[in-house]
Amino acid sequence: MLECESGAIMELDGDRIPIRPGTGILIPPGAVHRALGRMTILNFVLPKFDPTDEYLVA
Numbered sequence: 001m002l003e004c005e006s007g008a009i010m011e012l013d014g015d016r017i018p019i020r021p022g023t024g025i026l027i028p029p030g031a032v033h034r035a036l037g038r039m040t041i042l043n044f045v046l047p048k049f050d051p052t053d054e055y056l057v058a
Contacts, residue, residue: 001025001039008037032057 001008001023010017010025012033017025019039027033035041 001041004039005037008035008039010035 001019001021003021004019004023008019010019010033012025012027012031014032016036019025
């Protein structure tokens with residue numbers, strides 16, 4: 001995380017992780033995840049992003 005507002009959170013498979021500037025998070029393949037709050041991130045995707053792997057959980 002490069003920047004984030006106070007109270008920003010990353011949610012991974014239902015677990016909420018408070019974040020602050022400088023936090024690094026590894027998101028394993030298949031993990032349901034979302035960001036809550038305003039933040040500026042630097043995102044590395046390995047292997048290359050495949051849009052057919054993306055899906056939304058209702």
